[in-house]
Amino acid sequence: MNGAEAMVQCLLEEGVNTIFGIPGVAIAPFYEAMYENQDKITHILVRQEQAAGHAASGYARISGKPGVCVASSGPGATNLITALATAYADSIPIIAITGQVASTLLGRDVFQEADMRGATESFVKYSYLVRNVNDIPQIFREAFYIANTGRKGPVLIDIPCDIQKLTLKKEFSYPKSVDIRGYKPNTKGNRQQMEKVIESINKAKKPLICVGGGVILGQAQKEVRSFCEKFRIPMVSTMMGIGVMPKKHPLYFGMLGNNGKPYANKAVAGSDLLIIVGARVADRAVPKPDELERKVSVIHIDIDSAEIGKNMGPTLPLVGDAKDIFAQLLEADIQIDTSGWLTQLEEVKKTTVDHRVFSDRLVNPMTFVKTLSDKMDKDAIYVADVGQNQLWSADNYIMKEGRFLTTGGMGTMGYSIPASIGARFAAPDRQIVTVCGDGAFQMSMYELGTIAVAKLPMKIIVVKNRYLGLVREHQEKVYEGHYFGTQLEDYPRYDSLAKAYDMQYFEAWSNEELDGTLDAFLKADGAALMVVNIDSANNTK
Amino acid sequence: MKGIFSVLVENKDGVLSGISGLFARRGYNIDSLAVGETDKHDVSSMTIVSTGDERTIDQIEKQLNKKPDVIKVRRLEESRAVELEMMMIKVSYSATNRASLIELCSVMGAKIMHVTMKYMIIELAKEPETLDEFVMLCKPYGILEVQRTGTIAMSKK
Numbered sequence: 026m027n028g029a030e031a032m033v034q035c036l037l038e039e040g041v042n043t044i045f046g047i048p049g050v051a052i053a054p055f056y057e058a059m060y061e062n063q064d065k066i067t068h069i070l071v072r073q074e075q076a077a078g079h080a081a082s083g084y085a086r087i088s089g090k091p092g093v094c095v096a097s098s099g100p101g102a103t104n105l106i107t108a109l110a111t112a113y114a115d116s117i118p119i120i121a122i123t124g125q126v127a128s129t130l131l132g133r134d135v136f137q138e139a140d141m142r143g144a145t146e147s148f149v150k151y152s153y154l155v156r157n158v159n160d161i162p163q164i165f166r167e168a169f170y171i172a173n174t175g176r177k178g179p180v181l182i183d184i185p186c187d188i189q190k191l192t193l194k195k196e197f198s199y200p201k202s203v204d205i206r207g208y209k210p211n212t213k214g215n216r217q218q219m220e221k222v223i224e225s226i227n228k229a230k231k232p233l234i235c236v237g238g239g240v241i242l243g244q245a246q247k248e249v250r251s252f253c254e255k256f257r258i259p260m261v262s263t264m265m266g267i268g269v270m271p272k273k274h275p276l277y278f279g280m281l282g283n284n285g286k287p288y289a290n291k292a293v294a295g296s297d298l299l300i301i302v303g304a305r306v307a308d309r310a311v312p313k314p315d316e317l318e319r320k321v322s323v324i325h326i327d328i329d330s331a332e333i334g335k336n337m338g339p340t341l342p343l344v345g346d347a348k349d350i351f352a353q354l355l356e357a358d359i360q361i362d363t364s365g366w367l368t369q370l371e372e373v374k375k376t377t378v379d380h381r382v383f384s385d386r387l388v389n390p391m392t393f394v395k396t397l398s399d400k401m402d403k404d405a406i407y408v409a410d411v412g413q414n415q416l417w418s419a420d421n422y423i424m425k426e427g428r429f430l431t432t433g434g435m436g437t438m439g440y441s442i443p444a445s446i447g448a449r450f451a452a453p454d455r456q457i458v459t460v461c462g463d464g465a466f467q468m469s470m471y472e473l474g475t476i477a478v479a480k481l482p483m484k485i486i487v488v489k490n491r492y493l494g495l496v497r498e499h500q501e502k503v504y505e506g507h508y509f510g511t512q513l514e515d516y517p518r519y520d521s522l523a524k525a526y527d528m529q530y531f532e533a534w535s536n537e538e539l540d541g542t543l544d545a546f547l548k549a550d551g552a553a554l555m556v557v558n559i560d561s562a563n564n565t566k
Numbered sequence: 567m568k569g570i571f572s573v574l575v576e577n578k579d580g581v582l583s584g585i586s587g588l589f590a591r592r593g594y595n596i597d598s599l600a601v602g603e604t605d606k607h608d609v610s611s612m613t614i615v616s617t618g619d620e621r622t623i624d625q626i627e628k629q630l631n632k633k634p635d636v637i638k639v640r641r642l643e644e645s646r647a648v649e650l651e652m653m654m655i656k657v658s659y660s661a662t663n664r665a666s667l668i669e670l671c672s673v674m675g676a677k678i679m680h681v682t683m684k685y686m687i688i689e690l691a692k693e694p695e696t697l698d699e700f701v702m703l704c705k706p707y708g709i710l711e712v713q714r715t716g717t718i719a720m721s722k723k
């Protein structure tokens with residue numbers, strides 16, 4: 026067995042059935058081994074490597090297993106970097122396999138050599154440069170383990186092309202267990218800390234839970250939700266935490282932060298105990314951590330101890346796996362009465378007026394997201410891109426029991442289309458709707474080719490405001506309306522583009538048209554593209 | 567405050583750059599960094615001295631711990647650790663101050679490694695603060711070159 030065959034064998038051992046990538050000579054031996062195994066592992070040829078990375082991310086987020094992307098050396102590999110950085114910021118487990126120049130030529134700047142380990146050092150959880158063909162099984166085993174345990178994240182395996190062709194000395198055998206002496210993720214909450222957490226919850230009059238993406242990554246939605254329900258503790262979420270609780274749940278008080286619900290922020294400010302779970306306390310969610318820290322007691326629960334105390338000094342840190350910790354908390358002796366606090370929050374929610382008004386010239390963006398979500402399946406996957414449209418999506422999507430995928434950590438334009446392709450392979454039977462801006466769409470529209478060839482029934486909606494809207498809004502408010510470099514105008518011709526890729530095409534120009542058009546769009550057989558025209562004057566705040 | 571970290575790492579390529587990169591990227595100071603092999607060929611030992619506020623020093627420890635190639639991080643308390651750093655310093659002298667420079671060396675426990683007509687190369691291995699002092703004391707003679715190894719440290723326990 027040669028190195029390339031061993032690589033494919035490792036993927037099979039890990040239960041991988043779909044990978045996303047683009048070949049080149051430096052990864053050609055691996056593709057040759059894939060050729061022999063194409064009935065076992067589907068390879069999706071994307072149109073640009075960044076899309077392979079985002080597709081792997083979408084796949085991972087829905088399947089709960091690491092997504093795999095593949096690229097060749099040099100430019101192929103460097104094209105992956107934005108996707109790796111995105112997965113790192115969002116803690117998504119992906120395995121990136123990149124071809125490298127022959128090991129004998131490393132460091133000589135030969136054709137298509139790029140130092141991928143060096144280039145990605147700060148964007149990956151770990152990386153390998155394979156130097157010995159016999160290490161392949163061990164390296165793959167470790168890579169999958171590191172990516173999908175503890176705080177999840179991307180792992181890079183860079184493998185010189187000559188090593189892919191060498192023969193393994195021994196018969197292939199995949200390691201059963203992993204023992205990395207410097208990597209032992211701590212999952213069980215420390216007993217003493219647990220006691221203190223329980224004690225402080227018991228003392229709290231106005232407790233509030235704030236959930237982040239870590240709850241979903243740790244598959245702890247059920248436990249956290251049951252905990253809130255059992256002890257009647259209200260919840261807010263970050264953008265990455267959307268979906269832990271259905272939007273209309275009586276204990277859910279929306280997304281907090283700069284772009285969130287004003288009443289969610291009031292809930293945070295009014296609480297006396299904030300329990301943060303699986304969230305980074307980053308600037309968009311908590312703009313002034315120092316101020317908050319002085320006002321309320323904070324319990325910070327995270328699998329990554331380095332997140333605790335990074336941006337805010339917690340009163341009580343608790344390191345561990347959310348699923349495990351909340352399963353324990355559910356059984357804990359907690360006696361609190363939050364009815365007064367809940368009534369107060371209800372009141373706040375009712376009386377906090379949203380001053381934002383949206384233009385009804387063309388389609389109203391808020392009406393659009395609400396109407397769309399009403400029509401979506403209970404367990405549907407809503408994939409939101411970046412920009413104004415993302416904030417309207419996060420704000421107005423009525424989450425039921427499905428998923429909301431977006432990049433809250435890196436905010437990479439162009440994420441949504443490839444991520445939804447990946448999600449599609451993880452959940453072929455679930456409804457998936459992709460919503461992006463006209464700017465972001467054009468950063469990933471080459472993927473319509475991937476969708477057409479693979480005959481994926483993707484449903485893509487472009488919220489067209491003819492601008493890089495979020496930046497336009499910033500220029501309006503901060504730079505006295507000096508709009509510069511943000512006009513997209515009327516291109517491309519979306520109907521022609523849909524035709525070019527054999528997609529059905531829909532377009533809405535008014536609120537009145539919205540309902541019928543959305544119905545037809547969602548029901549369309551095969552892939553469909555819909556443009557929702559909105560007034561460019563709409564703002565998010 | 568000062569943070570002294572004694573860090574055991576995998577003796578593999580890329581580990582040192584990964585750690586120095588971590589400091590650079592997150593804006594942590596490296597006051598000194600010393601790396602060497604341990605009694606096990608696959609384990610290297612690093613002593614990293616940094617300064618920052620309590621939260622920063624705490625973060626450094628946690629971020630180091632996050633690296634899979636980092637086997638163990640120990641934060642050494644200054645009062646409970648012994649520190650040592652080695653320095654070579656090239657100092658010029660004249661006929662008139664030669665005797666006093668030699669006397670300074672013997673008072674400070676420094677060794678003269680090499681002498682020419684114009685300068686001496688002096689070796690001193692002590693706590694880093696003593697090295698700082700010695701540099702100060704040599705200034706009036708004229709310092710031509712200084713090389714320091716960085717601090718290594720060990721817990722007394």
Ligand SMILES: Cc1ncc(C[n+]2csc(CCOP(=O)(O)OP(=O)(O)O)c2C)c(N)n1
Nearest residue numbers: 412413414436438462463464465493494495
């Ligand atoms: C790759 C990338 N480049 C630039 C940005 C900065 N940026 C954030 S939002 C935005 C505008 C997005 O425009 P569009 O996709 O049309 O969405 P809209 O805000 O108009 O809804 C830009 C340029 C980014 N987030 N990602």
Ligand SMILES: [Mg+2]
Nearest residue numbers: 462463492494
């Ligand atoms: Mg736009």
